[in-house]
Amino acid sequence: MSSNDFSDRVRGPRIELTTALTKDDDVLVIGLIAAEDADTQAPSLLIGEDLLDDAAADAVSASIAALGGTGRSGEILSFPAPTSLPVRLIQTVGLGQDSDDHDADAIRQAAGESIRKLDGVGRVVSALAQAGVGPAAEGYFLGGYRFEEFRSAKSASKKQAPSEVRLLAAKSKENRAELDHALIVADAVALARDFVNTPPSHLFPAEFAERTRVLASQAGLRVEILDDVELAKAGYGGIVGVGKGSSRPPRLVRLIHDAKGSERTVALVGKGITFDTGGISIKPAAGMDHMTSDMGGAAAVVATAIAAAKLDVNVTVIATVPMAENMPSGTAQRPGDVLTQYGGTTVEVLNTDAEGRLILADAIVRACEDDPDYLIDTATLTGAQMVALGNRTPGVLGTDEFRDRVASVSQSVGENGWPMPMPSELRGDLDSRVADLANVTNHRWGGMLSAAIFLKEFVGEGIGWAHVDVAGPAFNTSGPWGYTTKGGTGVPVRTLIAVLEDVVENG
Structure with a gap:
């Protein structure tokens, strides 16, 4: 798949607003409280x-x-529609109790569950937008996401997710704006998923950088790329x-969204290890294929920067994205080597599988x-991170005030980042006998916290900083749930976009 093919890919169903059912609609989706x-x-x-007259409503209730049916969260029912309706099928999606108090993510989850149960259906009309146009649109778009670029005809899905979803809601200016915003955000999440799901045979640093260049240029971002010769010359x-x-x-890729007149600048940095064997400190074979996801942070940052340009957020956004492949070979760095980070700090590499913090330090x-x-x-x-918080909860560390702000925003959009500490007593465990720092401690305790403490050494004074560890949340190794499909999840794209908008709103 070429860079241009990648940029032209359709990542989700077409989603529009409607105020009525038509004979071209196949399924009506109704929320059940x-x-x-x-x-x-x-x-x-x-x-x-x-939408339903009394007779149709009674018939639906009887079915x-x-x-x-109880309406419990996640419950899906399907049955023939009353003959008075132009659709052939009714689907109900359980929302749990007190729908008026449902947060937006409950609607996203319901919409994602809805579309995943509708394989082979052409056009869907959904009343879930009655509880929120934006969340319903995001849930349907992301729940309908598929990645089948590397399947031949003999193994491709025989059924397809619905190609079109129409949301029952007034075609007001506010609803149209909410839908437009939701689709840009959802497309950014799907783009990050695409990057993560693309196998390392096809997404290595140079190709990742080139695909980023094409997509970012199309969105109007300024792009700078340093190759290996330029990186060595500049001291990275x-x-x-x-x-x-x-x-x-x-490679090192820099993306700039220059908001004219904005007094705020937000820097984004994402780890872009396109595949991680662990290097000389090689990983066990079991599960190593999951390391196709080790550029999930970079994928999220690239997608967020592109979304910032499309949304024209009124804050300057500068993304700095290091991309490398961590392999064992005769030229690989060894445990015990000392390297000099960009800016002059020396680091003793005690474990080559703790490589992400080394490329992040340069970029920071x-x-x-x-x-x-x-x-x-x-x-x-x-x-x-997974030991401490599981596979769905990002850890958020950093300067106290900004860390808590990012975690709060993450929870508000349903990505559920959780603030974590950086205990001062762990800092001494990163002392090296020969260099300024070691890249790991000599024990296994508080590994997520120690990694953040290492990164803190490279953050400039007076900068509000947050580090978001998504080792588990960026890649779903189990079955799909809600609007989260198997493989790349796109976490934490929605958090990053929401933080940018929060900075615009609150400084």
């Missing part, structure tokens, strides 16, 4: 006024009762050191030269 006492009370329908010792073992040399120092107000780096950085 659980009663307070599900044992004695029937669930109620979340649907627009005048729900016959199927034992971390990126060069990690990339030494691969025949496919590293470069990002700080732009004098940003805030800096967010994100990375699939430590297995310790």
Whole structure:
């Protein structure tokens, strides 16, 4: 797949607003609200006024009762539509209790569950937008995401997700704006998923950089790319050191969204290890294929910068994205080697599998030269993140105030980042006997925290900083759930976009 093919890919269903059913529609989706006492009370329908007459509403309710529907979260029912409706099928999606109080992510989850159960259906009309146009659009777009570029005809899905979803909502200026915003955000998440899902045979540093250049240029971003020769000349010792073992040399990509008149600058940094064997400190074979996701942080940052340009957010955004492949070979760096990071700090590399922090350190120092107000780096950085928080909860570390702000925003959009500490007593464990720092401690305790403490050494004074560890959340190794498909998830794109908008709103 060429760079241009990648940029032209359709990443989700077409989503539009509508105010009525038509004979071309196949399925009507209705939200089902659980009663307070599900044992004695029937669930109620979340649907627009005048869509169903009394007879149709009674028929739908009777079918729900016959199927034992309760409206509990995630419950999906399907049954033939009443003959008075132009559609052939009704699907109900459980929303749980108190729909008026449902947060936006409950609607996203319901929409994602809805579309994944509708393989082979041509056109869907959904009343879930009654509880929020934006969340419904994001849920349908992301729940309908597919990645089948590397399947031949004999193994491709025989059924396809719906190609079109029409949301039942007024075609007001506010709803149109909400839909447009949601589709840009959802497309950015899907783009990050595409990057992560593309196998390392086809997405190595030079190709990642080129695809980024094409997409970012199309969006109107300024693009700068340093190749391996330029990186070595400029002193990017971390990126060069990690990339030494691969025949496919590293890159550093810089993307600039220059908001004219904005007084704020946000720097974004993302770890772009296109494949991670662990280097000389090689990983076990089991599960190593999941390391196609080790550029999930870079994917999220690239997608966010592109979305910032499309949304024209009124804050300057500068993304600094290091890209390398961590391989064992006769030229690879060794445990015990000392490298000099960009900016002059020396690091003893005790474990070559702790490589992400080395390329991030170079990129963070470069990002700080732009004098940003805030800096967010994100990375699939430590297995310790999964030990501490599981596979769905990002860890957020950094300067206290900005860390808590990023975590709060992340929770508000359903990505659920959780603030974590950086205990001062762990800093001494990163002392090296021969260099300024060691890249790992000599124990296994608090690995996520120690990694952030290492990165802190490279963050400039007075910059609000947050580090988002998405080692588990960026890649779903289990079955799909809600609007999250298997493989790349796109986390934390929605957090990053929401933080940029929060900075515009609140400084």
